[in-house]
Amino acid sequence: MTGIDQLGDAGPLPPVRSFGGEAFALPRIVVAGGCELALPVPPALRLPVTLPAPVVTSLEPLPPRPKVQSHFFSRPVDVAPPAAALGDGPQHLAPAKVCRGEARRARIAPPKDVVKLSERFFYLLQPDLETMLRGGKLAFPRQPFPFQFEGMAFLLPRHSAVLADEMGLGKSMQAISSIRLLVRSGEARRVLVVCPKGLVSNWARELADWAPELVVAVIDGDPARRRWQWSLPDVPVKLANYEVLVRDRDLVAELGLEFDLVVLDEAQRIKNKSSQTNRAIVSLDRRRSWALTGTPVENSADDLVGIFEFVDPGQINDRMTPKAMAGAVTDHILRRTKDKVLTEMPPRLDRDARIELGPEQRETYRRAEEEGVLRLADMGREATIQHVFELVLRLKQICNFDTATGESAKLERLTAELEEVQASGRKALVFSQWVETLGRLRENLSAFGPLEYHGGMSTTARDEAIRRFKESRNHSVLLLSYGAGAVGLNLQFSQYVFLFDRWWNPAVEDQAINRAHRIGAAGAVTVTRFLSASTIEERIDEVLRRKRDLSETILSQADGPASAGLTADDLFSLFELAPPRRAAA
Amino acid sequence: MDVQRAEAGLEGLSFGFLTTLESAAHGLFGGYLVVDALGRPLEFHCTAPVKVSRAQQILYGPTLHGHLHGRQVGGALLAEGKVTPAVVLTDNDAMLHVRPHTHLPLALVRRGAAEQIAAGFLVGEAVVSPHAEDAARADELEARLATLAAAVDLCEPFERIRAALDEAARH
Numbered sequence: 001m002t003g004i005d006q007l008g009d010a011g012p013l014p015p016v017r018s019f020g021g022e023a024f025a026l027p028r029i030v031v032a033g034g035c036e037l038a039l040p041v042p043p044a045l046r047l048p049v050t051l052p053a054p055v056v057t058s059l060e061p062l063p064p065r066p067k068v069q070s071h072f073f074s075r076p077v078d079v080a081p082p083a084a085a086l087g088d089g090p091q092h093l094a095p096a097k098v099c100r101g102e103a104r105r106a107r108i109a110p111p112k113d114v115v116k117l118s119e120r121f122f123y124l125l126q127p128d129l130e131t132m133l134r135g136g137k138l139a140f141p142r143q144p145f146p147f148q149f150e151g152m153a154f155l156l157p158r159h160s161a162v163l164a165d166e167m168g169l170g171k172s173m174q175a176i177s178s179i180r181l182l183v184r185s186g187e188a189r190r191v192l193v194v195c196p197k198g199l200v201s202n203w204a205r206e207l208a209d210w211a212p213e214l215v216v217a218v219i220d221g222d223p224a225r226r227r228w229q230w231s232l233p234d235v236p237v238k239l240a241n242y243e244v245l246v247r248d249r250d251l252v253a254e255l256g257l258e259f260d261l262v263v264l265d266e267a268q269r270i271k272n273k274s275s276q277t278n279r280a281i282v283s284l285d286r287r288r289s290w291a292l293t294g295t296p297v298e299n300s301a302d303d304l305v306g307i308f309e310f311v312d313p314g315q316i317n318d319r320m321t322p323k324a325m326a327g328a329v330t331d332h333i334l335r336r337t338k339d340k341v342l343t344e345m346p347p348r349l350d351r352d353a354r355i356e357l358g359p360e361q362r363e364t365y366r367r368a369e370e371e372g373v374l375r376l377a378d379m380g381r382e383a384t385i386q387h388v389f390e391l392v393l394r395l396k397q398i399c400n401f402d403t404a405t406g407e408s409a410k411l412e413r414l415t416a417e418l419e420e421v422q423a424s425g426r427k428a429l430v431f432s433q434w435v436e437t438l439g440r441l442r443e444n445l446s447a448f449g450p451l452e453y454h455g456g457m458s459t460t461a462r463d464e465a466i467r468r469f470k471e472s473r474n475h476s477v478l479l480l481s482y483g484a485g486a487v488g489l490n491l492q493f494s495q496y497v498f499l500f501d502r503w504w505n506p507a508v509e510d511q512a513i514n515r516a517h518r519i520g521a522a523g524a525v526t527v528t529r530f531l532s533a534s535t536i537e538e539r540i541d542e543v544l545r546r547k548r549d550l551s552e553t554i555l556s557q558a559d560g561p562a563s564a565g566l567t568a569d570d571l572f573s574l575f576e577l578a579p580p581r582r583a584a585a
Numbered sequence: 586m587d588v589q590r591a592e593a594g595l596e597g598l599s600f601g602f603l604t605t606l607e608s609a610a611h612g613l614f615g616g617y618l619v620v621d622a623l624g625r626p627l628e629f630h631c632t633a634p635v636k637v638s639r640a641q642q643i644l645y646g647p648t649l650h651g652h653l654h655g656r657q658v659g660g661a662l663l664a665e666g667k668v669t670p671a672v673v674l675t676d677n678d679a680m681l682h683v684r685p686h687t688h689l690p691l692a693l694v695r696r697g698a699a700e701q702i703a704a705g706f707l708v709g710e711a712v713v714s715p716h717a718e719d720a721a722r723a724d725e726l727e728a729r730l731a732t733l734a735a736a737v738d739l740c741e742p743f744e745r746i747r748a749a750l751d752e753a754a755r756h
Contacts, residue, residue, distance in 0.1 A: 065661040066615070066632040069753075072667070073626045117756050124749045125618060125626040131737050132625070 071121050105130050106149035111158050112331040129153045133181075141209050144177070145170075147341040152178045154334045159288045160312035162267070164335040167294040167514035169342070172206050175263050175292055180211040183236050188260035188288070190236065194281065195265035197241040198455070198484050201463050203265065204239060211237075219244055223251075230255055242269055242277050249280040259286040262310075267291035270310055271303035282310050294514075295507040296333070301325060308332075338517075348517045349526045352541075354533050355409045361402040365535060368398055388572055392536055399532040400437050400501055410500060410530045411444055417528065418448050421496050422476040427469070428496035430479050431512045433503060438479040441500070449474045453489075454481035466491075480515075482508055491515040499529045502537060506544050543570050598622040600733050601666065601673035601689065602742040603659055603680055606750035612636030614754060615658035616746035619668045624737035629746075630665045631753055632658055655682025663687045671729040674713070676743050681716055690719040690726060694739050711739040 105128035110120040126132065129149050144152075151174035155161050165171050175193075182188035195203050200218060207216050219229045219240040226248055229238070245252075262284050264270065270278040289311050297303050304325060305318045316328050357365060372391040376383045401408045414430065421428045432438050435454045442450045449472075451465045462484070469478045470493060478491070482503045494516040503509050509529075517525040531537050602618045612634035619628040635657060642649055659680050663673065674694045675681065684691050692705075697712035705714030706723060708730045715723050730739065 065657055066635050068630050068632050068661050068665045070665050071629040073628065117753065120752055120756075121629060121749050124752060125629050125745050127620075127624040127737055127741070127745070131623075131741075 071118055071125075073122070073125075106146065106153040108153045108157050113159075114157070123157055129156075138180075140177070144173070145341070147336055148174050148177075151334060151336075152181070155290060156181060158290070158332070160315075160332050161289075162291045162293065162296060162307065162311055162329070162333045164293055164296045164333055166335075166337045167511050167518065169336060169338065169518070171292045171294070172203065172265065173210055175265075175290060176207055176210040178290075179237065179261065179263065180214060182261060183211075183214060188236070190257075190259050191238070191261045191263065192259045192284070192286075193237060193239045193263045193265065194242060194245055195239070196269065197243055198459070198462070199265060200239060200241050201459055202489065207237065207239070219248070227251060227255075230257060242281075246276050246280045249283060252284065257285065259284060261288040261290065262286040263290045263292065264310065265292045267293040267307050267310070268295055268298050268303060271298065271306035273302075273306045273309055275306075278306055278309060282313065294511060296335075298505060298507050304329065346517075347524045348513070349524055350529070351527070352529050352531055353413060354531050354538075355413055356533050357399070357409050357535070358402075358407050360405045361398065361407045361409060364402045364404050365395065365398045365532075369395055369536070385572075392540075395536040396501055397434070397437075399535050399537050400432070400434075401440055408440075408444075410532070411441070413530065414441075414498060414500065415445065417496075417498065418445065418477060422448055425473070426476070426496060427494040428477050428498060429485075429491060429494050429512075429516055430477060430498045430500055431482055431485065431503075431509075432479070432500045433482055434501075435481055437500065438481060441479050445477055445479075448476040450477040450479050451475050452479045453485050454479075455484040457484075480512070482512055485512065485515065489515045490518065492518045495523055495525055497525065497527045499527070502529065502531070502540060502544075504540075543573075598729065598732060599627055599668050599670045600730070601663075601670035602746060603662060603673050603675045603683070604677055604743045604746050605654060605658060605680070606747050606754070608634060608754045611754050613653065613658065614750040615654075615662050616750045617662035617666065617673075618742055618746050618749075619666060619670055620733075620737075620742055622732050622736065624733065624742065626745075627668050628666060629749065630662050631750060632661055634754070650679040651682035654679035655684070656686055659683030660686035663689065672719075672726050674730075674739065676740065684716045684718055690722055691716040692719065692726060696740050708739055709734040713739070 107128050108123050108126055110123040114120055114123070129152060148170055151163060151165065151171075155163060155174065155178040163171050163174060165174075179188065179191050179193075183191065193203060193207075200220070204216060204218055207214060214237050215235050216237045216239055217229050217232050217235040219226055219238055221229075226244065230248065230251060232238075240248075262281075264281065270281050272278055291307050291311050293307065296307055301322050302318045305316055308316050308329065312332060315332070316325050320328065369391075372394065376387060376391065379387065397403065400410060418428060430438075430441060430450075432441070435456050438452050438454060442452055451469050453462050453465050457465070465478070466489065469475045469491075478485075478494070492515075497513050497516050499509060499512070503512075513525075513527050517527070529541075531541055599619050599621055602620070604616055606614045606616065608614060613636075614634050615632040617628075617630045618626060620626055635653065637645075637649065637653065645652060654677065659675075660683055663683060663686065670689065672690045672692055673683075673687070674692055675683075676694055678693065681691060681693060692713050692715040694711050694713050696710060697707075705712050706727045707713070708727065711734070713726070713730060715726055719726070733739065
């Protein structure tokens with residue numbers, strides 16, 4: 001029989017296994033019959049008593065304080081003029097009218113070539129230009145237009161700039177005001193303005209008008225006098241014409257003259273890179289180079305290369321496409337047109353007056369053209385551009401006045417038009433390519449008190465003609481040559497412009513028209529282009545119309561034709577002649 | 586000190602403008618511009634960007650903006666100023682938390698109309714609300730700011746600061 005007869009006190013206890021530090025004994029089991037049933041030793045077990053330390057993720061608080069970069073402005077831009085400059089005449093900018101709804105004001109944005117952050121901050125942290133000027137109580141003879149402030153904000157920070165506004169938008173005023181600000185702020189102490197000879201007195205007047213406190217020295221006279229003028233140390237602005245500068249190139253170098261700023265007016269004068277004028281200008285020692293021109297691309301894209309030899313040498317070259325050129329110069333050129341910025345500008349009415357030549361004049365013209373073309377045809381390949389050019393000139397002159405009889409259909413039409421102009425108390429400008437034509441017009445238009453303005457007159461005589469035309473009611477007509485009268489003159493009190501004959505390049509015609517159609521024009525300006533029907537004039541007009549837009553094309557960053565004026569091919573094509581063969585390049 | 590400078594006339598009078606620019610790529614930039622009475626810059630200070638993590642956003646909760654703008658950014662900027670302005674203006678509510686970290690009077694400026702003024706005054710077309718701690722100085726601040734407002738729109742310098750901070754972010 002087997003059975004459990006006793007539980008309990010049956011001998012020594014078996015070894016004790018420890019579990020987790022606490023000892024306990026298993027009871028010994030004895031069954032009947034002496035058999036001992038021992039339970040198998042259980043496997044060791046360990047039970048965790050203490051929890052392991054958890055992994056702690058620490059979240060950083062915000063960094064103590066961010067690093068701060070500081071910029072200090074040593075002195076604010078001071079544009080306050082001396083008390084003497086603040087008279088009753090000039091207009092001061094109105095008190096600030098601020099906040100909501102106000103038109104965006106002109107800010108001086110840093111040019112792209114300013115890369116240092118602290119220098120960019122300098123521009124970005126200035127108040128808008130009008131506020132700067134208002135703060136300094138700077139006086140202007142007339143309240144500038146907002147776009148003119150933008151023009152000044154464009155020029156001021158730039159060392160290389162082309163202000164290419166359309167004629168009549170006030171390029172010289174913007175440049176003078178910017179010069180004034182640079183001089184007042186101490187940024188410029190020696191400024192040189194270079195302009196065509198015929199515009200020196202105009203610039204002197206404008207400088208006196210827009211920057212009355214600036215002392216200006218006009219460089220002219222004999223060599224000794226010019227040496228003395230160039231050497232004047234305390235004159236902030238010197239004014240010279242291109243011819244003087246070419247003549248005095250060595251003298252300027254000898255005197256070691258350095259300029260903080262050189263401003264070129266009618267900068268297309270240096271478009272030819274190899275010209276003496278270009279070489280003399282680019283040799284000037286200067287820190288800033290500003291070019292003013294309404295026609296930076298007068299004939300071809302290469303014109304701009306010549307101008308940039310002065311503005312920013314190496315920036316563009318004549319191997320670049322117009323599009324690449326436009327991309328390279330975009331930060332350096334500011335171009336505005338009247339239709340974009342002057343919504344309040346009076347309208348310009350353009351009309352082509354197609355003039356039928358009288359019988360005698362027509363006959364003279366016919367004979368001249370036939371003989372001329374026959375002569376060219378006989379010359380064959382020997383005919384040169386000069387031969388064609390001479391024929392064109394001769395035919396154009398006949399269109400003005402019959403060389404045999406003096407008859408002029410244009411003169412008859414002009415006389416009729418001027419009677420109306422005079423009757424209404426208005427004034428008219430008449431442009432011609434030839435001084436001789438102007439003389440004949442003067443003889444025939446005596447009823448209108450005509451005055452002349454051309455390159456054959458002295459500067460004094462020209463200035464006097466402008467003064468009389470402006471001030472006297474007895475002079476209804478001013479007769480101007482394209483060469484002398486197309487640039488720089490402000491004749492906005494004239495309401496009529498007549499182009500008695502046509503220039504070779506539409507840009508020059510536009511310049512002429514804009515003597516009258518510009519800021520301050522009192523009313524609509526009517527432009528009349530005389531074209532003799534079925535003559536060389538109509539054919540030239542057709543060619544020029546096709547080419548008219550090159551300048552705008554380049555400036556609007558698009559590909560365009562290579563030329564805006566008449567080429568040799570164009571001239572030959574006027575008579576349906578083949579141009580002479582050229583040697584291969 | 587600032588009152589003494591102000592009483593010296595326009596020459597010594599200056600104004601502080603404090604604001605921030607949030608950049609998705611870089612974080613929060615702070616800028617502090619001190620101008621003279623004609624609105625011309627005298628000093629400019631800007632911070633390196635501060636980027637806040639998602640966890641920090643959660644942990645700081647609604648206190649984050651005040652802490653970040655007031656103590657971190659605003660405090661750091663004002664500590665660098667050398668010129669003592671008559672008042673510091675901000676166009677950012679959160680920046681008002683900088684007040685415990687500076688002795689300078691502080692005011693919030695906003696574009697607005699007279700009827701929108703709750704606790705402030707109108708200067709030009711800008712509504713100026715002084716910090717509660719500076720409410721007692723409202724008349725003095727109004728007189729000082731009227732001088733500046735004759736030259737510039739009180740909201741305009743913030744545009745300059747943001748343009749500069751934007752430039753810094755792109756640099």
